[in-house]
Amino acid sequence: MATIRFIREGIDIQCNPGENLRDLVIKEKLQLYGLKGILGNCGGAGQCSTCFVSVEGGTKNSLTPLTSVEEEKLKNRPDNWRLACQTLIKSSALILTKPQSPPSNLEELRNSAENKKLPR
Numbered sequence: 001m002a003t004i005r006f007i008r009e010g011i012d013i014q015c016n017p018g019e020n021l022r023d024l025v026i027k028e029k030l031q032l033y034g035l036k037g038i039l040g041n042c043g044g045a046g047q048c049s050t051c052f053v054s055v056e057g058g059t060k061n062s063l064t065p066l067t068s069v070e071e072e073k074l075k076n077r078p079d080n081w082r083l084a085c086q087t088l089i090k091s092s093a094l095i096l097t098k099p100q101s102p103p104s105n106l107e108e109l110r111n112s113a114e115n116k117k118l119p120r
């Protein structure tokens with residue numbers, strides 16, 4: 001099992017390695033999309049660029065590598081951003097949903113999430 005720690009929501013979700021990150025977020029009824037994505041998204045086809053997440057705490061290698069779709073769509077985005085629909089989970093990771101609109105207390109949430117041991 002892997003644990004995905006959602007920084008904004010302050011929760012840990014257990015999942016199986018190989019699970020799609022977008023599917024996990026939706027299954028757990030967390031909010032993946034900002035307004036644009038709520039109004040219309042591609043349903044996980046890698047076309048709309050509305051399912052952004054950022055990978056925090058140096059856990060980038062806990063996810064599958066960028067797909068060719070992400071290489072294109074994330075060209076002008078920070079290095080730690082992913083498209084959730086293109087991302088498979090390999091092991092435990094720290095994830096921030098909707099990094100395009102970070103919470104005002106992001107540093108506090110990030111520190112709190114990083115200070116608790118993440119199961120591997």
Ligand code: FES
Binds near residue numbers: 083085
């Ligand atoms: S849901 Fe459209 S790019 Fe991920």
